[in-house]
Amino acid sequence: MRRALSSSLAVAVVLLLALLSAQTRTSKTLDIYVVDVEGGNATLFVAPSGESVLIDTGNGGAAGPRDPERIMAAVKDAGLTQIDHLITTHWHGDHFGGTEELAKRIPIRHYIDHGPTVEPQPASTAFLQNVYPTLFGAAKHTVAKPGDKIPITGLDWRIVTSGGQAIKSPLAGAGAPNKYCAAYTPKQPDPSENAQSVGSIITFGKFRVAHLGDLTWNKEFDLMCPNNRVGTVDLFIVSHHGQAISNSEVLVHAIKSRVAILNNGTRKGGQPEFMKIIYSAPGLEDLWQVHFSQLSGQEYTVPGMFISNPVDDQPAAMPVAAMPAPSGPGAAPPPAHNGRAYWIKVSANADGSFSVTNTRNGFSKTYSAGR
Ligand SMILES: [Zn+2]
Numbered sequence: 348m349r350r351a352l353s354s355s356l357a358v359a360v361v362l363l364l365a366l367l368s369a370q371t372r373t374s375k376t377l378d379i380y381v382v383d384v385e386g387g388n389a390t391l392f393v394a395p396s397g398e399s400v401l402i403d404t405g406n407g408g409a410a411g412p413r414d415p416e417r418i419m420a421a422v423k424d425a426g427l428t429q430i431d432h433l434i435t436t437h438w439h440g441d442h443f444g445g446t447e448e449l450a451k452r453i454p455i456r457h458y459i460d461h462g463p464t465v466e467p468q469p470a471s472t473a474f475l476q477n478v479y480p481t482l483f484g485a486a487k488h489t490v491a492k493p494g495d496k497i498p499i500t501g502l503d504w505r506i507v508t509s510g511g512q513a514i515k516s517p518l519a520g521a522g523a524p525n526k527y528c529a530a531y532t533p534k535q536p537d538p539s540e541n542a543q544s545v546g547s548i549i550t551f552g553k554f555r556v557a558h559l560g561d562l563t564w565n566k567e568f569d570l571m572c573p574n575n576r577v578g579t580v581d582l583f584i585v586s587h588h589g590q591a592i593s594n595s596e597v598l599v600h601a602i603k604s605r606v607a608i609l610n611n612g613t614r615k616g617g618q619p620e621f622m623k624i625i626y627s628a629p630g631l632e633d634l635w636q637v638h639f640s641q642l643s644g645q646e647y648t649v650p651g652m653f654i655s656n657p658v659d660d661q662p663a664a665m666p667v668a669a670m671p672a673p674s675g676p677g678a679a680p681p682p683a684h685n686g687r688a689y690w691i692k693v694s695a696n697a698d699g700s701f702s703v704t705n706t707r708n709g710f711s712k713t714y715s716a717g718r
Contacts, residue, residue, distance in 0.1 A: 377502065377551040379582070379693040380421040383637040383656050384414040385684060386588055386612020387441030390558060391418065392549065393425045396500035400432045401455075402547070402558055407444030408470060415448040417688050422453060429454040432497055434547065436560025437540040438464040438471040447478050458483040459497070459545065461510040462490045466540045491545050501551065507577060508546035508562055513570040518548060521578030527597045528572035534592060537563040541587060546570070548577055552697025553716065555580040557602055561587040567598040579603040581701060581714070582693060585625070589616030589640070594624055603630040605714055606703060608691055613658055614641045614681030619669050622647040632714065635691050635703055641681065644669035652710045655689045658682040 380391040384405025392400040405414025422430070433455050435443045449455070458479070464471050489495075493514040497504040507514045516522075544560030557580045562570075567586075570576060583604035587593035589611045607625055611617045617640030625634055635653045645667040648654075660682065673679065695701035700716040 376694040376696055377549075377554065378425060379556070379695070380425070381584065381608050381610055381637060381691040381693070382414075382417050382421050383684070383688040383690060384417060384441070384445070384610070385410070386610075386615035386638075387414065387444065388436065388560065388588070388610050389414060389418050389445065390584055390610070391421050391425065392502075393427065394499050394502050394551075397427075398431045398499045398502075399425070399427050399429070400434065400497065400499065400504065401430050402434045403436055403442040403560070404433070404445035404449050406441050407446070407448060408440060410444070412445075412448045413685060414445040415452060417690075418445065418449055419452050420688075421690055427453070429456055431499070432457045432459060434491070434497075434545055435460040436544045436546075437461060438466070438468075438475065438543075439540050439561065440468075440470050442560070443471070443474060446482070447474070450482050455482065455486060457487040457489065459489045459491050461543045461545050464540060465511075465538070465543055471540075497547075503550040505548045505550075506545060507548050508544060508559060508566065508570055511543050511566070513566065514576055517574060517576040518578055521576055522574050524573060525571050525575040525597060525601045527600050528568070531568055531572065531595065531597050533568065534564045537565060537592070539563075541593070542566050548580070551695055553699030554582075554695040554697065554701060556582045556584065556695075557604070558584040559586045559598075561593065563587065563593050564595045567593065567595045571597045571601055575601045577602060579630075581605050581695070581699060583607040585609045585611075585616075587616070588612060589618075589621050589625070589636075591618055591620040591624075594621055596624060599624050599628050604628065605630060605632045606693075606701075607631060607634045608693075608703075609634060609636040611636055611638050611640050612681060613638050613684060614670070614672070616640055616642070617647070618642040618672065619647050633703070633712065635705070637691060638684070639665060641665075641670040642672060652708060653705065655691050655705045655707045656684055657686075657707070658684045659686050 388403040541561040546559035689707035704711040
C-alpha cells in the first residue's frame with residue numbers, strides 16, 4: 348500500500364514537472380505584429396501555444412528582399428523557427444510578393460489561399476506556375492472556403508470570405524440585423540483579385556480580431572448584410588490599406604472595433620473619405636498607422652505618436668491639406684521608406700484586454716477588459 352502510494356506520488360510529481368516546463372515554453376498572450384511592408388500586408392500572429400500564422404508576405408520584385416527581411420525581424424523577435432500557416436489573401440504583388448524569398452529564410456508548413464487568380468498578371472502568373480507549386484509541394488496546401496477553421500491551439504480561427512464568397516451562417520454569437528445596411532449604396536462591381544480576398548475572424552478568449560485582406564466594398568455588403576454574420580471585434584486590421592473602395596460603414600461601423608491598425612503606404616490609403624468613416628466608427632478608441640499618408644495631410648492624420656514609421660527623407664512638416672491622389676505618368680513618386688522599419692505590436696489576453704505598442708517611439712497603450 349505504501350509502495351503504491353509512493354509510486355503514484357512519483358507519477359504526480361513527474362506530471363507536475365511536465366506541466367511546469369510546458370508552461371514556461373508558452374506565453375499567455377496572443378501576439379500580433381503588423382509589419383511595415385510599404386503599403387502591402389504582412390501580419391504575423393503568434394498564439395500562446397507558440398503556433399504561428401502569417402497573413403501575406405509584402406512586396407517582392409523591385410523591392411528586393413526588403414519585406415521578407417522585415418518579416419524575419421518580427422519572426423526572430425517572436426522566437427519562431429517556422430511559420431505554421433501562411434495565408435495569402437489574394438494574388439496581388441503587395442500581398443504575395445515576398446513569399447519566395449521568405450520561404451528561403453524560414454520553413455513554411457502550410458499554404459492557404461483562395462485558389463487560382465481571377466486577374467492574371469505577369470508576376471502572379473509566373474509565381475503561380477513556376478514557384479508556388481514547388482513551395483506547397485514540400486508542405487501542405489489548402490484552398491480556403493468560407494466557414495473553414497484553421498486549427499491552432501487556443502485560437503478559434505475562422506475563414507469568413509474566400510474566392511468571392513462569404514459565410515452564409517453567422518459565427519457564434521453573431522447574426523443580429525445590421526442597421527447600417529439600410530443606408531448602403533454599392534460601388535462599381537470589382538472584378539479584381541481584391542474581391543477574392545481570404546478574410547479571417549480570430550478569437551482568443553474574449554479578444555477578437557478582423558483581418559479581411561483587401562476585400563472590397565460590395566463584398567463587405569455580402570458578408571455583413573442584412574445580418575452581421577461576423578459580430579463585433581476588438582481589433583480591426585483595416586481592409587485594403589485604408590483605401591476608400593473598401594471599408595464601408597456596413598463593415599467598419601458594425602464591427603465596433605476598439606482599435607484599428609492601418610497598414611497603409613506613404614501615399615496609399617488614408618484618404619479623407621476613408622478617414623471620415625473610420626473616425627466616426629462607434630466604439631473606436633484609437634487608430635494606429637504604420638505610416639503617415641500624404642492623402643491624409645494634417646487635416647485627417649492621427650497624432651505622430653500613433654504612427655510607427657518615418658520616411659527616408661523625412662520632411663520637417665506635413666502639409667495641412669490632404670493631397671489628392673496624383674495620377675498620370677508625370678506624378679512624382681510617393682516618399683520612399685527603405686530604411687529601418689518598425690512594426691506595431693499587439694499583445695492580447697484571453698480576458699479581452701490588450702496593449703498596442705509603437706516600436707519606433709516605445710509608446711504603448713493598454714485597453715482594459717470589459718468595455
Ligand atoms: Zn493590397
